[in-house]
Amino acid sequence: MSLPVLFPLRAVSTATVRHTDAPHGRRRITIDHHPLTGVTPAMLLDWFTHLDGTISYGGDVVARYLAWHPLDHIRWELDRPAPGGGAGEGARFRIVEAFGGDPRHAVDVVDRVEKLDETGIRLVTRFAGAILLQLEHTWSACVEGTHYVTVMDIGARSALMGPVNAHLRRRFPDDMARAWVRHNIEEVGQLEHLLPRLARSSAAPPR
Template identity: 70%
Template sequence: MALPVLFPLRPVDSARVTVAHLPHGRRRVTIDHRPLDGVTPAMLLDWFRGLGGTLEYGGAVVPRYLAWHPVDHLHWALARPAPGGGADEGARFRIVEQFGGRPDRRVDVVDRVEKLDATGIRLVQRVAGALVFQLEHTWSPGRGRTHYVSVLDIGARSLLLAPLTRVLTRRFPDDMVTAWVRHNVEEVGQLEHLLPRLPVPGAAASR
């Protein structure tokens, strides 16, 4: 489903971005976003718990996930519900997207939601219990706005898993990292436009 881009996409230079090369070939990308005006942590928590829902966008009712980034987002599904049901801690999210709308920059992954609360969300992939991929978004309240930071960790901490880390970094080389940074800055910026249009958390939400 191709959707129009109704709201301005934030430029990369609206955020502070750092890339760190860590032991055993690991890589960490940190994006300190420009604060989200009119957004609260409660609204963000409600957004992620309701990713499978819909919203009104451009005169039509569409999946939230597609409206979140009309160019890059292709599909979101609850691959496994949380132990208590729904999209919460312990759930598994299937995420399909292509950075910059380019098929050669497509990702199709299933991540476990290791954390989802009023302070942020953490998505992980593990091999034999060892963490090999982590994307964590943290947020904190300000006066009429929310501070939002995204941290992407690629690779395992263990030297024994260094070969796997090399595989992961080959699949996510420097050009993919650059494309992901732009994607993340753009999608986080869209929340400033989308969330204030939704019902107040705690009221009847669009699901």
């Protein structure tokens, strides 16, 4: 069951979105988000390395992943820990969600974390060594808080993978891409509300 939405969901108009077609049927979607006020790169790194944690939300203690997008997120699990343990580089994340809460736009994927540090996170799906899907979130400090950019690349670069890319485009059609864009803008915007509260609760002295 979905959690209540406690904080406003950002509109698509708050971000700059670009759709780019590339050779061999590849597609790139870039989202330049409105800055996250009160959020630091260190907070984002802590968030992504502790997605299995909990957070106080509406008077209850709930899974962080569910609070991150109360309408669309269904399940997150650490499919395989990083070589050093936990959710670091080399780990595999299982992500289950439905964009816009629509079962037609549901995904259940296992992605490898190929980068995770104070500058961002990169999630990759490979087949026979070739990258089929790459989702990268990059962040940096700015005057307002944190500048956050999301880039999704769909399809392999090799011309030989053209038929596979065509299949991926059918599996991720235009309407689903638009639903994902809205989902991503909404979930990134929620971090502006969740992370500062989480930081304050962590800093509060024990009673």
